[in-house]
Amino acid sequence: xxxxxxxxxxxxxxxxxxxxxxxxxxxxxxxxxxxxxxxxxxxxxxxxxxxxxxxxxxxxxxxxxxxxxxxxxxxxxxxxxxxxxxxxxxxxxxxxxxxxxxxxxxxxxxxxxxxxxxxxxxxxxxxxxxxxxxxxx
Amino acid sequence: xxxxxxxxxxxxxxxxxxxxxxxxxxxxxxxxxxxxxxxxxxxxxxxxxxxxxxxxxxxxxxxxxxxxxxxxxxxxxxxxxxxxxxxxxxxxxxxxxxxxxxxxxxxxxxxxxxxxxxxxxxxxxxxxxxxxxxxxx
DNA sequence: ACCCTACATTGGACAGAATCTAAGGCAAGG
DNA sequence: CCTTGCCTTAGATTCTGTCCAATGTAGGGT
Numbered sequence: 001x002x003x004x005x006x007x008x009x010x011x012x013x014x015x016x017x018x019x020x021x022x023x024x025x026x027x028x029x030x031x032x033x034x035x036x037x038x039x040x041x042x043x044x045x046x047x048x049x050x051x052x053x054x055x056x057x058x059x060x061x062x063x064x065x066x067x068x069x070x071x072x073x074x075x076x077x078x079x080x081x082x083x084x085x086x087x088x089x090x091x092x093x094x095x096x097x098x099x100x101x102x103x104x105x106x107x108x109x110x111x112x113x114x115x116x117x118x119x120x121x122x123x124x125x126x127x128x129x130x131x132x133x134x135x136x137x
Numbered sequence: 138x139x140x141x142x143x144x145x146x147x148x149x150x151x152x153x154x155x156x157x158x159x160x161x162x163x164x165x166x167x168x169x170x171x172x173x174x175x176x177x178x179x180x181x182x183x184x185x186x187x188x189x190x191x192x193x194x195x196x197x198x199x200x201x202x203x204x205x206x207x208x209x210x211x212x213x214x215x216x217x218x219x220x221x222x223x224x225x226x227x228x229x230x231x232x233x234x235x236x237x238x239x240x241x242x243x244x245x246x247x248x249x250x251x252x253x254x255x256x257x258x259x260x261x262x263x264x265x266x267x268x269x270x271x272x273x274x
Numbered sequence: 275a276c277c278c279t280a281c282a283t284t285g286g287a288c289a290g291a292a293t294c295t296a297a298g299g300c301a302a303g304g
Numbered sequence: 305c306c307t308t309g310c311c312t313t314a315g316a317t318t319c320t321g322t323c324c325a326a327t328g329t330a331g332g333g334t
Binding site: 119 | 208209227229230236238239241247248249252253254255256257258259260261262263264265266267268269270
Binding site for chain 1: 280281282283284285286
């Protein structure tokens with residue numbers, strides 16, 4: 001996610017102040033923010049930015065593979081700027097904290113053809129649920 | 138999920154006509170229904186049942202571990218009555234269909250201690266995304 | 275440097291999912 | 305069969321996310 005803006009411009013992405021701010025918010029902390037959290041942080045720098053724009057921009061970034069959408073608990077989707085290196089998630093069931101992990105092995109190989117029921121599988125998402133050190137007590 | 142009602146009564150669950158119908162709907166087909174689909178099917182037998190009651194009952198069942206909540210991308214959550222045998226899910230990205238799969242291998246073993254960051258991991262959720270035979274075209 | 279035009283943004287309305295509320299209903303134990 | 309406290313109801317409300325027509329603007333062409 002380092003030179004996101006440069007990569008996007010090369011691919012003919014129209015660079016606007018709003019998009020720049022959204023990209024910078026995502027690039028800032030490597031936290032997994034919800035769309036409204038992204039909007040709130042973007043609005044600190046660009047107060048007139050609208051929610052629709054943030055949603056549109058996030059959808060664009062997901063579509064271009066620069067950001068991964070993570071839906072944890074059926075509540076708001078969260079956006080993971082660390083899309084370059086494939087990874088999975090460690091989720092705290094109490095406080096909602098998400099951490100990236102890089103497990104060994106390939107989960108796709110754990111799905112034998114006899115179990116794919118004619119699906120054309122393109123991605124696998126693995127979520128480890130438990131308690132983070134602070135919540136385990 | 139066979140003697141669900143008996144198990145619940147033993148644990149002091151107040152048995153009402155509405156709850157009985159919801160449990161029976163879930164027990165019927167082993168499909169993964171959304172809350173509103175459960176409500177629609179329950180209403181066929183008990184027309185005056187309210188949406189809130191279905192939601193409440195499903196939440197109760199999830200909380201008691203009798204049903205698993207599957208949250209797909211921002212769509213409605215689906216409820217999986219097959220909570221007794223551990224399994225994973227095949228999800229169609231277009232129509233939302235969910236199928237149970239029983240992959241080989243243990244995903245938990247793919248998470249080395251060096252990657253668990255102090256979390257006490259209790260469960261793993263694996264979702265294979267792709268297109269079902271009807272949507273692949 | 276300026277103008278065009280296609281594309282982006284806005285903000286409010288809208289839609290779907292789920293939860294909350296207050297009033298009334300009823301299961302289960304005594 | 306009475307009481308108590310949990311359950312149910314209908315509708316309002318919250319929360320996410322999308323859509324729309326009107327307006328603004330980035331960046332290429334001249």
